[in-house]
Amino acid sequence: MGVTRRVFLQAAIAATAAGGIGAAETALAAPAGAASPPGDVVGKVTVGYQGWFACIGDSAPINGWWHWSQNWGQPPSRSNTGITCWPDMREYTHGYRTAYANLGNGQPATLFSSYDQQTVDLHFSWMQQNAIDTAALQRFDPGGQEGPTRDGMAAKVRSSAESHGVKFYIMYDVSNWWNMQSEIKTDWTTKMSAHTSSSAYARQNGKPVVCIWGFGFNDDNHPFSVDACLDVINWFKGQGCYVIGGVPREWRTGGAGTKTGYTDVYHAFNMISPWMVGAIGNAAESDNAYNTYTVGDEADCVAHGMDYQPCVLPGDVSGRQRAHGDFMWRQFYNMCRAGVQGIYISMFDEYNEGNQIAKTAETQASVPTDSGFLALDEDGTFCSSDYYLRLTGDGGRMLKGQIALTAIRPTPPVAGGDITPPSAPGSLQVTGHSDTTVALAWNAAGDNVGVTGYRIMRVSGSTSTQAGTATGTSFTVTGL
Template sequence: MTISRRRFMTSAVAGSALAALPGATSALTAPARAASGPGDVVGKITVGYQGWFACAGDGAPINGWWHWSQNWSQPPSTSNNVIKAWPDMREYSRTYKTNYPNLNNGQPATLFSSYDQQTVDTHFAWMRQYGCDTAALQRFNPTGGEGPTRDAMASKVRSAAESHGVKFYIMYDVSGWTNMQSEIKADWTNKMRTHTSSSAYARQNGRPVVGIWGFGFNDGNHPWSASVCLDVVNWFKGQGCYVMGGVPTWWRTGVSDSRSGYLDVYHAFNMISPWMVGRIGDAAGSDWFYTNANQGDQADCNAHGIDYQPCVLPGDLSARQRAHGDLMWRQFYNMVRVGAQGIYISMFDEYGEGNQIAKTAENAAMVPSGSGLWALDEDGTPCSSDYYLRLTADGGRMLKGQLALTPTRPTKPT
């Protein structure tokens, strides 16, 4: 079972007294270069897409309840549960019976499988409807038992993206990938590069986009040296790719969640997207990071000709962080006013960590009885199941200048 990158947390307090690395190039003195023009990621809303939910009986090679339960060989239940939010299941034509009690409205507690093409088509139809321009398909180490299912998911995402007019690209999450340096190159060459022939494959500055998430993180799950990481980034650039880097929150200063000595790696990326899940839980936290991280990040990226794509997240529903959209809107406001070249939504379908924007149970009637899961109305404010998709659409309009910059959330919960 792959260790999720979101398990690695750091506190905002840890970064409250950060200093620049000795010898680091100052954003005030580095030569400025023109930012990239609009493309499929610059000037756009990109959503992280896991596509990693499977159910027994769905035909997926992994043959189990992938990411729905702690023990994948058994159906999810109140005692075999890893999710923090329950999806709104009303638009899925094929569903799978779980061992949860019935929903509080009496209906069976069923879940979807990402392996069903109808599921992926439903998700991409939502993306199209709600202004999610591009989907970054997460691809963890594909050389083990999960590989065949992940290979199939890439093809299913390609089909859905082509059908619904949404762009997509492959985003490697290298967490826990022991032989990453050689195997990621082989995977791209032998398998994933073929998808760049799709009309729906995202391009920026005329080049196919590839994401790499996880270089420089200061934990045992991301152990590679700076030279190894730099080799991989430069190899992809040598293949003609525009390379997006999912980097630590404190990438510029090399402290807290970032290893020191990786600044050359970070500066080699065409686009940088510092990770924010687990870092903030309220609007005040977003303001703190705007002052202490985002402004400096944007200045550094401007100085080095790098496109800045900060994360925006709805908040962990299980931790009751969302404040009926106020947390997410504050981030949109801060990232647009800082001048970001794009925005990365963390994530589209992350029911396992409660940060999903995809349609979610509106109220207690739509969650399994006795499950302990919160619905979107957890703070007493009724919210439609598509509320965070609608909020994303409005945030995208503000990014694109179609909506005036405003700290006041324009999106009504229902």
């Protein structure tokens, strides 16, 4: 997998002193002069979409526990894991059995595969429900082992984006891509450019959007010269594309995270999107970044006719950074008061680094008992699994002026105020059977508001699928 974006930043960038959060900081910045009119990225919220999880048995060409575990040939377990927190699996119709112990509620510890179309459809339905505009599909070196699976993921994302009214674009991550300069052009012309014919492919200023993440980073995984970077950027522009640059946070100020002499590379992009994961971890550090980077970056982009799409992150669950949404909302507030042109969320489904906004285990009842993972209630505040999706939706509304600029988070941790999870149903019984059916009954679960229904899961070997749902306390499974 190589060095991750987060690991690089943590190693290369020393933390700077954080300024205090004071009343004087609530003043609005002067309105920024956008280089481009509203489109599919300007004036919009974009989420980074990895789509890089697979499981043995899911029919993906990679045929492994892709990114779920360190050894992809073995199911994930406490000693073989690639993640730092656990997804909320209740809405997935197909799960794959892991080697973790059961969840705290006694259910088997299963994980989803991004290669299942239902998974992608579910994720894009969450985007649609929470007014998330655009998804940036991550694409790494497609010439290696991962290439065929990533090709398939592009088609699945296109299908889901079209059916859910969400835009998408290709975001090339050039980390460890040694022959990038020639191969990225071939990949675009022979494969990825075909997706621009989709009604869901993101366009800005009438041009298909492409992002290139990784130019100018000061490490061995990004060894590209100024000339090579400019060649690739200008080539994509020559193809009629609007080109975004995923760049170091210090692209303008200079510092340990960025190579020297790359100013012309940065100014060649149509839009700049600096990376912040691993650089900030609380509201005070967000304020420091606002003063040190955001205000000056915005002014520099305006001066050079570029658009600006800074990064907002929910925080690492395992690092206890989230502060039940206050950390993420402070970033939204800082970006909106700076007058930025768009916002990039890092990331939608990044369970590896714990920075996902996708639905996540609420309590230890939904986490494998032997995992050591924290849940969203780690600081004592119960948060519904969709909380960071809803928070992102409200941040987008503030960006668009649909709600007033406010430093006070308007999004409650639980929609509707239900903060008590239900108890587990008990005393499962077989009340009848035939050659192909089995009738089940159980004792009702308890809840302070009310239980709306039950999901009946069918476990076969290493996989589990949803056999059906029930509003009462009985169900007959058929087709056995």
